[in-house]
Amino acid sequence: MAKFLLRRLASSIVLVAIAASLAYVLAAASLSPRSNFEGRNPPPPAAVVERELDARNLNDRTPILERYGTWAAALVRLDFGESWDGTSVNAEMARRIGVSLRLLIIATILGSVLGVLVGAWGAVRQHRFSDHAVTFASFVILSTPVFVLAVLLEIAAVGVNEAVGASVFEYTGEFTPGLEGGFWTQAVDRMQHLVLPTLTLVLAQIAIFSRYQRNAMLDVLGSDFVRTAQAKGLRRRTALLKHALRTALIPSATFFAYNFGLLLTGATFIETIFGWHGMGEWFIESVTRNDVNAVAAVSCFAAVLVLFAGLLSDLAYAVLDPRIRVGA
Amino acid sequence: MRGQADERPGGGPPLDETRVPSRWGVVLRRFLGRRLALAGLVVLALLFVLAFVGPYLTPWTYTDKDYAAFLSGPSTDHWFGTTQTGGDVYALTVRGMQKSLIIGLLVALFSTGLAALVGSFAGYFGGWVDRTLMWMVELLLVLPSFLLVAILSPLFRGRTWLLFVVLLAAFLWMVTARIVRGMTISLREREYVLAARYMGLSGPRIIFRHILPNISSLLIIDATLNVSAAIIAETGLSYFGFGVQPPDVSLGTLIADGTNSATTFPWLFGFAAGLLVLIVLSVNLVGDGLRDALDPSSGA
Numbered sequence: 001m002a003k004f005l006l007r008r009l010a011s012s013i014v015l016v017a018i019a020a021s022l023a024y025v026l027a028a029a030s031l032s033p034r035s036n037f038e039g040r041n042p043p044p045p046a047a048v049v050e051r052e053l054d055a056r057n058l059n060d061r062t063p064i065l066e067r068y069g070t071w072a073a074a075l076v077r078l079d080f081g082e083s084w085d086g087t088s089v090n091a092e093m094a095r096r097i098g099v100s101l102r103l104l105i106i107a108t109i110l111g112s113v114l115g116v117l118v119g120a121w122g123a124v125r126q127h128r129f130s131d132h133a134v135t136f137a138s139f140v141i142l143s144t145p146v147f148v149l150a151v152l153l154e155i156a157a158v159g160v161n162e163a164v165g166a167s168v169f170e171y172t173g174e175f176t177p178g179l180e181g182g183f184w185t186q187a188v189d190r191m192q193h194l195v196l197p198t199l200t201l202v203l204a205q206i207a208i209f210s211r212y213q214r215n216a217m218l219d220v221l222g223s224d225f226v227r228t229a230q231a232k233g234l235r236r237r238t239a240l241l242k243h244a245l246r247t248a249l250i251p252s253a254t255f256f257a258y259n260f261g262l263l264l265t266g267a268t269f270i271e272t273i274f275g276w277h278g279m280g281e282w283f284i285e286s287v288t289r290n291d292v293n294a295v296a297a298v299s300c301f302a303a304v305l306v307l308f309a310g311l312l313s314d315l316a317y318a319v320l321d322p323r324i325r326v327g328a
Numbered sequence: 329m330r331g332q333a334d335e336r337p338g339g340g341p342p343l344d345e346t347r348v349p350s351r352w353g354v355v356l357r358r359f360l361g362r363r364l365a366l367a368g369l370v371v372l373a374l375l376f377v378l379a380f381v382g383p384y385l386t387p388w389t390y391t392d393k394d395y396a397a398f399l400s401g402p403s404t405d406h407w408f409g410t411t412q413t414g415g416d417v418y419a420l421t422v423r424g425m426q427k428s429l430i431i432g433l434l435v436a437l438f439s440t441g442l443a444a445l446v447g448s449f450a451g452y453f454g455g456w457v458d459r460t461l462m463w464m465v466e467l468l469l470v471l472p473s474f475l476l477v478a479i480l481s482p483l484f485r486g487r488t489w490l491l492f493v494v495l496l497a498a499f500l501w502m503v504t505a506r507i508v509r510g511m512t513i514s515l516r517e518r519e520y521v522l523a524a525r526y527m528g529l530s531g532p533r534i535i536f537r538h539i540l541p542n543i544s545s546l547l548i549i550d551a552t553l554n555v556s557a558a559i560i561a562e563t564g565l566s567y568f569g570f571g572v573q574p575p576d577v578s579l580g581t582l583i584a585d586g587t588n589s590a591t592t593f594p595w596l597f598g599f600a601a602g603l604l605v606l607i608v609l610s611v612n613l614v615g616d617g618l619r620d621a622l623d624p625s626s627g628a
Contacts, residue, residue, distance in 0.1 A: 019470040023479065030482045143609035145560050147567050147583065148601045151590050158591050258503060261472035268474070269564065273587065284568055287478050295479060303470045 008314055012307040016300065021072065023299030024292070028067055031290040033058040033084040056082045058292055071296070080300075081293035083286075089297050092282065097301070099174060100278035103267055104305070106198050111205020111263075116252060118206055119213025120245050123221060134210065141207035146266040150200045150273045157196055171196050172275045197274045201266055208262075212255050216248040246320060253316040260309035264302050358621035365617020368610040375607055379425035388416035390423035391575060402595055409595035411585070420577050421599050427578040428559055429607065431493055435558035438497035440504060440551040444543075447508025448535045452516055462509070465502045473499035474564065481570035492571060496561060504550050511543045545622040552615035556608045563604060579604045 033056075037049045044052075053059035057070045074081055080089035118138075122131045141149065157169035170176070170193045179189055220226065221244055229239040268280030275281075279298050286294035349357075359365055383389070386407065393414040394406070402409045408417035450461040468476075476499050477492075484491035515521060516539075524534050540547070565571035566580030574581070579600050586597030 015467065015470055019467060022467070023471060023475070026476065027479050030480050032482070139612065140605075140609060143556065143612050144605050145563060145608070147564065147587070148605060151583075151587055151597060151601070155591055258469075261469070261474075264472050265474040265564070269567070272568070283475065283478070287481065287570065290482075299471060299475055299479070302472055302475055306470050306472070 004318070005311070005315065008311060012311060016303045016307055019303040020075070020296060020300040021068065023303075024071055024296040025064065025068060027292045027295040027299070028060075028064055031287065031292050031295065032060060033290045033292060034060055036084055036290055052086075053084075056084060056086065056293070058084055071293070075300075080297040083291050083294055084289065089293050092294070093279075093297055093301070096277055096279050096282050099276055100267060100271065100280060100301075102194075103197060103201065103270065103276065103278065104263065106194075107201035107205060107267070108260075108263065110198070111202045112209050112252075112256060114202070115206040115209025116213045116245075116249065119210035119215075120217045120240075120248065122210065122214045123217035123248075124240060126218065126221075135214065138207040138210050141203055142211065146200065146204055146269045147273060149204060150197075150270055153196055153200055153203075154273075168192065169196055174274075174276045193274075197270045197276060200270055201263070204266055205259075205263065208259060209252065209255075213248065213252050216251045217244065220244045220248040250317065250320050253313045253320060256316070257306075257310040257313040260306050261302075264305065355621045359617050362617045362620060364613050365620070368613025368617065371606065372610040372614060375425065375603070375610065376429065379422055379429055382422035383419060383426075386416065386418055388419040390415070390419045390577060392416060392419065408599045409593070411596060417595055417599060420582055421579075421603060424577045424579040424582045424600060425603060425607070427489070427572055427576065428563060428580070428604070431489070431496070431562045431572075431578070432555045432559035432607075432611075434493045435497045435500060435562065436551050436554035438493065439501040439558070440547055440554055442497065443501035443504035443550070444508055444540055444547055446501065447505040448512045448539050448543075449532075450505070451509040451512025452531060452535055452539060454513075458509070462506075465505055468499060468502050473561065477561075477565055478568065478570045481565070485573055489572060489576065492562075492565075496558060496565075500554065500558060500561065504554070507546065507550075508543060511546060512539055515539055515542055549615060549619045549622060552611065552618055556611040556615070559604070559608055559611070579607075 033053060034049065037044055037052070050059065050061075054062070057067055059067075071081060078090075080093065082088055083092070118134060122134045125131045144152075154171050157171055161167050161169060170189075174190065174193045175186070176189050176193075179185065181189075225247075226239055226244045229243045230236060234242075264280070267278070268283060270276070271278040271280040272284055279301055282294065283298040285291075286298065388394070388406070394410055394416065395414055398410060398412060398414050400406060400410050406416050406418065408421055410416060411420070446461050446465070450458040473496075477495050480495055481492075484495065512535075521534060521538055524538055529537070562571055563578060563580030563583065566578045567584040569581075569584075572578035572581055582600035583597060583604065586593075586600060590597035
């Protein structure tokens with residue numbers, strides 16, 4: 001088991017390295033930091049532009065492989081280089097990474113756990129009204145792009161705020177700048193800002209997972225071993241939880257890894273719409289500003305997270321399916 | 329082949345009275361039996377009509393500006409209201425629908441085709457072909473396709489939107505390819521494939537003549553569901569300005585423009601967003617109905 005995971009970890013590290021390199025080369029080939037200088041008024045002297053670009057390893061007149069070599073050599077020391085305006089990418093990343101991780105971790109845990117529960121519950125109550133209602137609701141949410149869902153929730157929050165006459169929900173930024181007060185005031189303020197963005201992502205996740213889990217659960221519920229479990233005297237609840245749900249979780253564990261890329265994309269929209277200064281918002285800004293090194297850094301972050309999700313899903317797989325443990 | 333006992337060439341008397349319905353007849357009947365799928369199909373057809381006939385119903389085009397009406401609400405003159413610069417929201421929205429629908433269809437077609445090719449070749453030939461192709465799939469799955477297309481967006485800026493379609497399709501095929509590969513591996517050892525191989529048919533011929541037709545159900549279902557995935561991807565990228573470029577519009581750019589005034593000027597956001605959700609919802613309903621009709625063993 002440990003050997004299997006170690007092997008997976010090693011191949012994941014290789015994949016991260018290759019994926020980050022691919023992202024860097026694509027970004028370096030398609031984005032042009034030079035245009036940032038050309039747009040200035042008055043235009044800076046050519047020599048200055050060259051010097052600035054060279055200093056940050058962004059000069060498109062340097063062969064791309066040479067630029068890649070410089071970038072990779074620095075990355076081995078975990079140095080992501082500088083933005084086109086000379087600020088450190090590492091420092092910016094340190095500021096933003098926590099914001100994104102908070103959103104992602106809460107949404108992943110709440111979304112997958114609640115989604116699995118809702119899906120399993122729907123399968124057990126198949127053909128009843130509650131099952132139909134939940135299935136249809138998840139179908140509608142599934143068909144709503146995150147950037148529409150976010151705005152709809154924002155509109156609802158504005159309505160609630162107006163009805164209550166106080167700002168219960170906040171929808172810009174992740175905290176109120178310059179807010180006076182002790183720990184609790186700050187904590188409550190952060191919570192108020194956290195609710196809407198997290199809820200958007202969690203709702204989308206619940207919709208996806210519940211649909212998937214419901215189908216997996218329906219496949220299992222009809223099988224012989226669940227009937228046997230009940231026939232040998234287990235209570236229905238135990239049979240459903242220990243035998244049916246456990247087996248039905250296996251396909252969802254695989255799906256978890258596949259779905260993570262979509263979750264990251266969703267978080268990018270949410271950060272931009274709700275004004276959170278996280279990695280996703282940074283990515284959008286960096287592509288618009290032709291910031292090659294920053295784009296590569298966010299891609300690297302995304303690759304690490306996707307592979308980490310893959311590792312987690314392997315782990316879950318091994319815990320749920322005894323056959324894997326024997327085989328590895 | 330399958331189920332052709334009901335048609336007798338030459339107009340002779342039927343040999344037996346039991347009519348064996350053709351496979352597609354069965355599929356069609358099952359599909360029509362599902363109310364929601366049928367509703368999805370009807371709504372989708374209406375949306376297509378709105379997108380392609382709709383522009384001729386109003387004197388305004390999507391580039392026209394009405395300098396007498398800025399930010400006015402829906403009226404008889406401007407059915408969906410006007411924008412900050414006096415653009416007719418109805419004309420813009422139907423134009424955006426056209427773009428989003430066409431891009432969605434093309435991307436789904438390309439990406440499912442690519443997935444079928446890559447998956448079946450990897451599964452049929454195995455060995456180093458399989459390893460190379462599946463390694464590529466794994467690599468592309470590591471980076472979210474949104475990131476890759478966004479990074480490459482300057483390449484098609486100022487050029488034809490078809491380049492955008494190709495790029496979008498190039499990063500949406502991976503999961504389907506894996507499924508196709510798995511199915512191909514299970515078909516590879518079937519008798520009819522072996523027979524074809526011993527008759528001396530080449531690998532690619534066997535794939536096109538025997539393997540792909542036998543997984544056509546999966547490909548049809550997947551192509552349909554890929555339409556909605558592609559539309560969501562396209563509108564998402566356009567939302568950030570990484571997709572369809574002005575002066576052309578898509579539902580994504582319209583929603584992006586309307587987002588900030590969604591509460592104050594709801595018509596800027598509501599019509600585009602509502603129609604987008606309606607399109608994706610009906611495509612998903614049709615895809616789901618197709619899945620149930622083609623593959624009754626799956627799901628409820």
